[in-house]
Amino acid sequence: MRQFKNPTWINDIKFEYESFDQIPAHVFDQIxxxxxxxxSKQPLVSIVMSAWNEEVNLLRTIASMSRMKTKYPFEIIVINxxxxxxxxxxxxxxxxxxxxQPKQGCGFARQMGMEHAAGKYILLADADCYYPSCWIDEMIDVLTQPDVVCVYGRYSFISEKGFPRWKLSLLELMKDAFAEIRHIKRPYYNSFGLSMGFIKEYGMKIGFVPSKWRGDDGMLCLGLMKYGKIKQVRSNKARIWTAPRTLQRSGSFSQVLKERILIEAKRFKGNFNNKMPKDLSMQDE
Known part of the structure; x- marks a missing residue:
């Protein structure tokens, strides 16, 4: 069911602090x-998260993860x-x-996190998102299916001024529709590090692209395709939530919508051929 309001579970962890100095000690204590x-000290799942200049956003993200309800033992790894x-x-x-990780770029950070992960399964997360309590189970339940080596989930935007939820819901409906088309032959264009999982054994064989640019998550997915299936986690309750920062860079909502439609129109035909990309540095979220 499409949500036309921000989920209520976000409200009490949507901390309004603007800097680390403003965060009270009791907030850290409760988290x-x-x-x-x-x-768990013996995790089956390792959540790997790269953080760059996220001193307050990181608090919100970890707060959401501290409320996980899961049957899978897990650990959280954060790479500065x-x-x-x-x-x-x-x-x-x-x-x-x-x-x-002093080398700038998610690829460097995620590679370090993967190498230090104790779990058999890796879940990638971003340090500026909110994760529902069912997220781990929904992702790993699909990842542990026969012949599956990589999964990716869906995401939604939190409404802010100029970006009401009803408009964002329409954008997400369009985004999900195009994702279904891309998934047929190009699932790597849907695989974003804000909600993605894979088997560590195969991830170590491929490795993350050592670059400061985007696309390391999609390139890993592309490499994993030779080891097994890539599956989409379609569960709406497992959607992760993030601020519309990437959208706001384009300007107003109408400008965002126009830009996204033009992008999808340009690459629509390519969704039906088997040509492999050289890199995914222009991958869009």
């Missing part, structure tokens, strides 16, 4: 108590990707596995 209850703000201070106050 850590929850993290201690849900994380050479942040220039106080992301490291936020990380140091949270009960998660912490790494530092």
């Amino acid at each position: 850590n108590r929850d993290l201690d209850k849900v994380q 990707n050479n942040s220039q703000d106080r992301t490291q201070d936020t990380m140091d106050r949270l009960h998660v596995k912490r790494l530092f």
